[in-house]
Amino acid sequence: MPDLYAQALDELAAVFGRLDSQEVDQAIGAIAGANRIALYGVGREGLQIKGFAMRLFHLGLKAAMVGDMTTPPVGPGDLLIVSAGPGAFSTVLALMGVAKQAGAKILVVTAQAGGEAARQADHVLVIPAQTMANDRPAEKAAISVLPMGSLYEGAQYVLFEIMILKLRDRLGIAAETMRGNHTNLE
Amino acid sequence: MPDLYAQALDELAAVFGRLDSQEVDQAIGAIAGANRIALYGVGREGLQIKGFAMRLFHLGLKAAMVGDMTTPPVGPGDLLIVSAGPGAFSTVLALMGVAKQAGAKILVVTAQAGGEAARQADHVLVIPAQTMANDRPAEKAAISVLPMGSLYEGAQYVLFEIMILKLRDRLGIAAETMRGNHTNLE
Amino acid sequence: MPDLYAQALDELAAVFGRLDSQEVDQAIGAIAGANRIALYGVGREGLQIKGFAMRLFHLGLKAAMVGDMTTPPVGPGDLLIVSAGPGAFSTVLALMGVAKQAGAKILVVTAQAGGEAARQADHVLVIPAQTMANDRPAEKAAISVLPMGSLYEGAQYVLFEIMILKLRDRLGIAAETMRGNHTNLE
Amino acid sequence: MPDLYAQALDELAAVFGRLDSQEVDQAIGAIAGANRIALYGVGREGLQIKGFAMRLFHLGLKAAMVGDMTTPPVGPGDLLIVSAGPGAFSTVLALMGVAKQAGAKILVVTAQAGGEAARQADHVLVIPAQTMANDRPAEKAAISVLPMGSLYEGAQYVLFEIMILKLRDRLGIAAETMRGNHTNLE
Numbered sequence: 001m002p003d004l005y006a007q008a009l010d011e012l013a014a015v016f017g018r019l020d021s022q023e024v025d026q027a028i029g030a031i032a033g034a035n036r037i038a039l040y041g042v043g044r045e046g047l048q049i050k051g052f053a054m055r056l057f058h059l060g061l062k063a064a065m066v067g068d069m070t071t072p073p074v075g076p077g078d079l080l081i082v083s084a085g086p087g088a089f090s091t092v093l094a095l096m097g098v099a100k101q102a103g104a105k106i107l108v109v110t111a112q113a114g115g116e117a118a119r120q121a122d123h124v125l126v127i128p129a130q131t132m133a134n135d136r137p138a139e140k141a142a143i144s145v146l147p148m149g150s151l152y153e154g155a156q157y158v159l160f161e162i163m164i165l166k167l168r169d170r171l172g173i174a175a176e177t178m179r180g181n182h183t184n185l186e
Numbered sequence: 187m188p189d190l191y192a193q194a195l196d197e198l199a200a201v202f203g204r205l206d207s208q209e210v211d212q213a214i215g216a217i218a219g220a221n222r223i224a225l226y227g228v229g230r231e232g233l234q235i236k237g238f239a240m241r242l243f244h245l246g247l248k249a250a251m252v253g254d255m256t257t258p259p260v261g262p263g264d265l266l267i268v269s270a271g272p273g274a275f276s277t278v279l280a281l282m283g284v285a286k287q288a289g290a291k292i293l294v295v296t297a298q299a300g301g302e303a304a305r306q307a308d309h310v311l312v313i314p315a316q317t318m319a320n321d322r323p324a325e326k327a328a329i330s331v332l333p334m335g336s337l338y339e340g341a342q343y344v345l346f347e348i349m350i351l352k353l354r355d356r357l358g359i360a361a362e363t364m365r366g367n368h369t370n371l372e
Numbered sequence: 373m374p375d376l377y378a379q380a381l382d383e384l385a386a387v388f389g390r391l392d393s394q395e396v397d398q399a400i401g402a403i404a405g406a407n408r409i410a411l412y413g414v415g416r417e418g419l420q421i422k423g424f425a426m427r428l429f430h431l432g433l434k435a436a437m438v439g440d441m442t443t444p445p446v447g448p449g450d451l452l453i454v455s456a457g458p459g460a461f462s463t464v465l466a467l468m469g470v471a472k473q474a475g476a477k478i479l480v481v482t483a484q485a486g487g488e489a490a491r492q493a494d495h496v497l498v499i500p501a502q503t504m505a506n507d508r509p510a511e512k513a514a515i516s517v518l519p520m521g522s523l524y525e526g527a528q529y530v531l532f533e534i535m536i537l538k539l540r541d542r543l544g545i546a547a548e549t550m551r552g553n554h555t556n557l558e
Numbered sequence: 559m560p561d562l563y564a565q566a567l568d569e570l571a572a573v574f575g576r577l578d579s580q581e582v583d584q585a586i587g588a589i590a591g592a593n594r595i596a597l598y599g600v601g602r603e604g605l606q607i608k609g610f611a612m613r614l615f616h617l618g619l620k621a622a623m624v625g626d627m628t629t630p631p632v633g634p635g636d637l638l639i640v641s642a643g644p645g646a647f648s649t650v651l652a653l654m655g656v657a658k659q660a661g662a663k664i665l666v667v668t669a670q671a672g673g674e675a676a677r678q679a680d681h682v683l684v685i686p687a688q689t690m691a692n693d694r695p696a697e698k699a700a701i702s703v704l705p706m707g708s709l710y711e712g713a714q715y716v717l718f719e720i721m722i723l724k725l726r727d728r729l730g731i732a733a734e735t736m737r738g739n740h741t742n743l744e
Contacts, residue, residue, distance in 0.1 A: 004720045005574040009567050016563040038371055042439075042744040044612055047605040050255050051711070054602055057256040058706075066371045067414075067439070068254040069236050070243040073370040080371070089744045090466035095371055098462050102370055132740070147726075147733060148616075148740070150719050153609070157715050161708050162562045168705075175705060182690070182706065184259040184288055185224055185252045185266070185281055186600040186647045190534045191388040195381050202377040228558040228625075230426055233419040237525070240416055244520075253600075253625070275558045276652035284648050318554070333540075333547060334430075334554065336533050339423070343529050347522050348376045354519075361519060368504070368520065372414040372461045410743055422627050429628040438743045440626040441608050442615040445742040452743070467743055474742055556631040556660055557596055557624045557638070557653055 007145045008154070011129075015155045018128040024159070027125045028166050030107050031056070034079035038104075040066035040095055041083035044149065048156035049083050049109075055164045058178040059171060066095060076103035084108055085152045086133030087115025096120055111152050129155045193331045194340070197315075201341045204314040210345070213311045214352050216293050217242070220265035224290075226252035226281055227269035230335065234342035235269050235295075241350045244364040245357060252281060262289035270294055271338045272319030273301025282306055297338050315341045379517045380526070383501075387527045390500040396531070399497045400538050402479050403428070406451035410476075412438040412467055413455035416521065420528035421455050421481075427536045430550040431543060438467060448475035456480055457524045458505030459487025468492055483524050501527045565703045566712070569687075573713045576686040582717070585683045586724050588665050589614070592637035596662075598624040598653055599641035602707065606714035607641050607667075613722045616736040617729060624653060634661035642666055643710045644691030645673025654678055669710050687713045 031037060037056060041049035049065075056063035064071040074080055080099040082092045087110060096106050096117065108121035111131045118124045129152040130144045137143055144151040168178065217223060223242060227235035235251075242249035250257040260266055266285040268278045273296060282292050282303065294307035297317045304310045315338040316330045323329055330337040354364065403409060409428060413421035421437075428435035436443040446452055452471040454464045459482060468478050468489065480493035483503045490496045501524040502516045509515055516523040540550065589595060595614060599607035607623075614621035622629040632638055638657040642650045645668060654664050654675065666679035669689045676682045687710040688702045695701055702709040726736065 004723060005577075005716065006571070008716050008719060009571055009574075013564070013567055016567075019563075038369075040371070043741070044609045047609050051602045051605050054255040055705075055708075063256060065255045066369075068256065069240045069251045070249060070254065070256065071369045071371060072367060090470050091463040091744060094462035094466040098370055098372075132737075135737075145723070146719050147613075147722070147736060150613075154715055154719065157712055158563065158566050161566060161704050161712065164705065165562060165703070178705060179690070179693075181258060183224075183252075183257045183601070184261075184284055185226070185257060186284070186649060190537060191391075191530065192385070194530050194533060195385055195388075199378070199381055202381075205377075229555070230423045233423050237416045237419050241519075241522075276656050277558060277649040280648035280652040318551070321551075331537070332533050333427075333536070333550060336427075340529055340533065343526055344377060344380050347380060347518050347526065350519065351376060351517070364519060365504070365507075369415070372463060410741075412743070426627040435628060437627045438741075440628065441612040441623045442621060442626065442628065443741045443743060444739060470742055470744070553630060555596075555624075555629045556656055557598070557629060558656070 004145060011144055011146065011151055012154055012158060015127060015129045015151065020126065023125050024163065027107055027123055028163055028170065030079055030105065030123045032167060032170055035062065035077040036072055036074055037061055037063045037079045037081060038066055038071060038074050039063065039081045040092065042089050042091060044153050045083040045085050045156065048153055048160060049081070051157065052160040058181045059164065059167055059173050060177065060181060074099055074102055074104040078104040079107060080104050081107045081109070082117065083156065084110045084115060084117035085131035085149050087112035088117045092117055109156065127152055127155045127159060190331060197330055197332065197337055198340055198344060201313060201315045201337065206312065209311050210349065213293055213309055214349055214356065216265055216291065216309045218353060218356055221248065221263040222258055222260055223247055223249045223265045223267060224252055224257060224260050225249065225267045226278065228275050228277060230339050231269040231271050231342065234339055234346060235267070237343065238346040244367045245350065245353055245359050246363065246367060260285055260288055260290040264290040265293060266290050267293045268303065269342065270296045270301060270303035271317035271335050273298035274303045278303055295342065313338055313341045313345060376517060383516055383518065383523055384526055384530060387499060387501045387523065392498065395497050396535065399479055399495055400535055400542065402451055402477065402495045404539060404542055407434065407449040408444055408446055409433055409435045409451045409453060410438055410443060410446050411435065411453045412464065414461050414463060416525050417455040417457050417528065420525050420532060421453070423529065424532040430553045431536065431539055431545050432549065432553060446471055446474055446476040450476040451479060452476050453479045453481070454489065455528065456482045456487060456489035457503035457521050459484035460489045464489055481528065499524055499527045499531060562703060569702055569704065569709055570712055570716060573685060573687045573709065578684065581683050582721065585665055585681055586721055586728065588637055588663065588681045590725060590728055593620065593635040594630055594632055595619055595621045595637050595639060596624055596629060596632050597621065597639045598650065600647050600649060602711050603641040603643050603714065606711055606718060607639070609715065610718040616739045617722065617725055617731050618735065618739060632657055632660055632662040636662040637665060638662050639665045639667070640675065641714065642668045642673060642675035643689035643707050645670035646675045650675055667714065685710055685713045685717060
C-alpha cells in the first residue's frame with residue numbers, strides 16, 4: 001500500500017484513538033429512543049450525513065433528510081441530527097433554532113466541542129479531527145495529508161458505519177432486514 | 187396583465203382543453219390504489235415530479251422520490267410514476283425496466299402518446315404540450331412563447347395540483363391534515 | 373377545460389394583474405448585471421427556483437444552486453436570489469446574512485412585501501399570491517383553489533419563464549444557444 | 559481505539575493493498591486531460607462520487623454532477639465518471655450509453671472488473687472491496703464488518719481524496735486556491 005493511503009488511514013486511526021466512546025453511546029441512545037429523526041449537513045459533511053440517513057432508514061427507523069421531498073415536521077420526541085465540523089454553519093444554526101422551538105432534541109456532530117452548535121445542542125458527539133476551522137496550523141507538520149475538512153469527513157464515514165453496527169445490534173435488526181429495505185430503483 | 191403572461195396562460199389553457207379527463211381519473215385511481223409510490227423525472231420535468239411527490243406525502247401517502255435517501259424498494263402493489271415529456275429518457279426507461287421486473291405498475295406522464303415510455307407503461311397520462319421533441323416546428327407561428335419544454339412543465343405543475351385536489355377529496359383528507367404533514371425544517 | 377383548471381389559471385392571471393412590472397424589470401437588471409448568481413429556496417418554492425437556475429444556466433450565465441456540488445463562493449459583484457413566499461424562512465435568512473457580509477447583493481422573491489427577508493434585500497420582487505402565511509383567511513371565499521403555497525409557486529413558474537424570455541432578448545441569446553447548453557445526460 | 563474501528567480501517571487497508579496503482583494513474587490522466595467532467599452514481603456510492611465532484615471543482619476543473627441544475631452536455635473531449643460497485647446499475651448503464659454515443663469518454667469505478675459497466679468503459683478503476691454483489695459469502699468469516707456496500711464506499715472516499723492530492727500536484731494547484739473555490743453559502 002503506497003504511503004499516502006497508509007498516512008490517511010493512520011490519521012483516521014488517530015482520530016478514533018481520541019474519540020470519547022461514551023459520547024458515541026449517548027448518541028446511539030438518543031437515536032434509538034427518538035421517534036422521528038431528521039438529519040442535515042452542508043457540503044461534503046452533508047454527504048456523510050446523507051449516507052448515515054440512508055443506513056438509519058435501512059434499519060427501519062423513521063429517518064429523513066432535511067431538503068428531501070418527504071421530510072415530516074419535527075416536534076417533541078423527535079431528534080434533529082446535524083453536522084457542524086468547524087463549529088457552526090449559518091443554516092445549521094438556523095435549523096437548530098427551529099427544531100428547538102418545536103420541542104425536538106438536537107444531536108450535534110462536530111470537531112469543535114466549544115463551538116456555537118455544540119453549545120446549543122442536547123447531545124454532542126465530538127470527532128476530534130481537522131476541519132476548515134484549523135487546516136492552516138502555524139506548524140506545517142501538524143497539517144493533515146487530507147485537505148480542508150477531509151479528515152473530519154472521512155472520520156464521519158467510518159464512525160457512522162460503526163454506529164449503524166451498534167444500533168443494529170441494539171435494535172435486534174437482522175442483516176437481511178436491512179438489505180430488504182434497500183431500494184431497487186437505481 | 188402584460189401580453190407575455192396572458193400568452194403563457196392561454197397556451198396552458200389550450201393544453202388543458204386537449205387533456206383527456208379519463209386519463210387523469212385513471213391516473214388518480216392508480217395512485218389511490220397503490221401501496222408505495224416512487225417517483226422519478228429528469229431535469230425540469232423532474233422538479234415538477236418532485237413537487238407532486240411532496241404533495242402526495244402531505245396527503246399521507248407512502249410517496250418517495252427516486253434518488254432521495256429514504257426511498258424503499260418497489261414491488262407488487264407499488265406504483266412508479268415517471269415523466270418523459272419528449273417520449274423517452276435513458277434513465278427513465280432504465281428505471282421502468284427495473285420496476286416492471288420487480289412487479290410494480292408504472293404510470294408515465296408524457297407529451298408523446300406513442301413514445302417509448304408510454305408504450306411500456308401500465309397507465310399513460312398525456313399532457314398534449316410542446317416539449318424539446320417538437321420545439322422547432324417548420325412554421326414559426328406554431329411555436330410556444332415558452333421555450334423548449336417549458337409549456338409541458340408548466341402544464342405538469344397545474345395538472346398535478348388539480349390531481350392533488352381530486353385525490354384529497356377522494357381520500358377524504360382534511361386541508362389541516364395536509365398542512366400538519368408539512369415540514370417545519372426550512 | 374373543466375372548471376378546476378380554469379379556476380387555477382384565472383387565479384394565476386389575477387396574480388399577474390397585480391404584479392409590479394417595474395420590480396420585474398429591476399430584478400432582470402440585477403441578474404443581467406451580476407457576475408456570479410447563486411440561488412436558494414426551500415421546499416416547493418425551492419423547486420421553482422431550481423428550474424429558474426437551470427434556465428439561467430441555459431442562457432450562459434454563471435448560475436449555481438446553493439447545495440449543489442459545484443457552487444462557488446459569492447462576494448462583491450455577485451447576486452444571491454432567494455425565495456421567501458410567506459416572508460421568511462430560517463435558512464433563507466441565514467444565507468442572506470452570509471451573502472450580505474461577503475459583499476454580494478440579494479434579490480428576494482416573496483409574497484410579503486413587508487416580510488423580514490424583503491426588508492433585508494437589495495432588490496425585492498413581490499408575487500402577490502397566497503402562501504402558507506395566509507392560506508386560512510377568515511372568509512372561506514377568499515381562499516385559493518390551490519392549497520397552501522401552490523398559487524405562489526405556480527406564479528413563480530410562469531414569472532420565471534417570462535423573465536427568462538426577457539433576459540434572452542436583453543442579452544441577445546439565440547434559442548439554439550440555449551438549447552445547446554441543455555445537458556444530454558438524462 | 560476500540561476493535562470495530564480498527565477492524566474497519568484494517569479492511570480498508572487491505573483494499574488499498576490490492577489496488578492497482580497503474581489504474582489509479584490512468585484515471586488521473588483521463589481526468590487531467592478532459593475538458594468537461596460529468597459525474598454520476600447511485601445511492602451511497604453516488605454520495606462519494608458527489609464528494610469527489612466537489613473537490614474536482616475546488617481544483618478548478620469543469621466538473622458537474624449529473625442531476626444538478628447546471629450540468630452541461632458532454633461530447634468529444636469530455637469525460638463521464640460513474641460508479642458501479644456491484645458491476646452495473648440500470649441508470650449508470652443508461653447514461654454510459656448516452657455519453658458514448660455523444661463521443662465522450664467514460665471512466666468506471668467498480669469492484670467488479672468483469673462487470674457490465676467495466677466492459678463498456680474507456681477507463682476502469684477497480685476498487686477490490688465487498689459490495690452488495692458479494693456481501694453474503696458462503697463462509698461467514700469472509701464477510702466485512704462493514705455491511706452491504708459500505709467497505710467499497712469507504713474505500714471510494716479515501717481513494718478519491720488521494721486522487722485529489724495527486725491531481726493537485728500534477729496540475730500545480732495551490733492549497734489556498736482550492737480553499738478559495740469553496741463556497742461560503744452554507
